[in-house]
Amino acid sequence: MRQEKATRKTSLTPELIVKAALRIADEEADLDRLTVRRLAADLNVGAMTLYSYFRSREEILDAMADHVLGQLRLPDEPDSGPADALRAVAYALLAMMREHPSAARLLATRVTDSQEALRGAMEAVLRRFVDAGIPGPLAVRCYGFLITYAIGFVSYQTPRSWGREDDADVAEIRRQRVHFYSGLPIDDFPLVVGLAEHVATLPGDEQFAAGVEAYIDSTLRLVERDATGS
Template sequence: MADQEPMSIWTRPERHERSGPGRRPGYSREQITRTAVRIADAEGLEAATMRRIACDLGTGAMSLYRYVPRRDDLSDLMIDLVMGEIELPDGPSGDWRSDLTLLAWRIRAAGLRHPWLIGLLTSRPTLGPHLLRVHEFALAAFDRMGLDIDDITGFVGMVDDYIHSAIRREIGWLEEASRTGLDPERWKRDYMGPYVRQVVESGAFPLFSRSVVESRTAHLAPDERFRHGLDRILDAVAALVPTLRSR
């Protein structure tokens, strides 16, 4: 690539070269990133190569490296562009639970619109401005609770981990169902069902069997399952806060 300098894309000013008197550059980071996101949404993250992006833009790949020098830069830009879709109030409402619930559902919506997002977001550290805005909102939701910053960041990390893992699991089920040509419910019933019944009837895994046969949450719709898990995480936070305040 044109530039291998280990420097964050966020510290690099965007280039605005003129190729002739009065002429603006042909491309921008945003244009390149939006094209990459569109390709990744339609065909998967692996398809969003610089060569493919350049093809869609009608140029050569090398010309785009002036704007986005490295693959990691493109990943960071893609993450941040999608995080910019997450609409949040200017500041927390004062009801931390309501604020975090709102944030969780909006992150889930973005993750389901862009199935590659959570895998990429959790695979590398990145601190783009839109991601920082979302993270700041989560931190601020706890800021008036009398907690120290270690507890605040710990709680935000715990909630983030639940949100990300729940979305990844949901996307995984959807992708597996898609590969078999079945809708998710038919995939569970027709593809996995016979084997699960065999396991239950064997008696070899009694607790797993109970989790399948007796558990209500195992049979919830995806949005209901997400809500149930999020509520339990927030219940745990609420139970811990008085102890942490009294230290």
């Protein structure tokens, strides 16, 4: 055991610590359960060892947010115009946050100064928009909307498992949710009861798509207005 612990210490790196922290946070789906002591135990080192890499738990959380943002992957296919660029970014952000379920809360509570994170998750996105024909100031607004929309949607969907289409049991879970809404007192909830099947789709991927398409429509009107000067 001592030999194993010593070996782990010599191979420890900030990146290894951050990846372990993300794994724990994703598995627990609760950042509050990610403590320095828990992380140290998972890495088989003493807590003080981690403090030689990060001065506090807050620094670890900041590094986790930076790592997630820096891993944003945009499609390689060229965009045919603003609509394609907006969709590409919207779904890339959604995929990034789904890969790390803890990302939504991380990004909602941290501010990044990491150049790597800013390059991958902001500069690259703005470049994508501008190259697709979206004026710079509007591109910034598009970035702000899409990242906050993705954070909000994933935060809403994550605890509502009947919304995830990639869940093998989603049909049964959604059926149970429809049954719950349908069973509410109709005098108090006439609309929820009557629209139970639709209410159950609120955390579904189709809801995310509807929001993205509505935003694309409004953005295209702004792009056209900017181009015509009207």
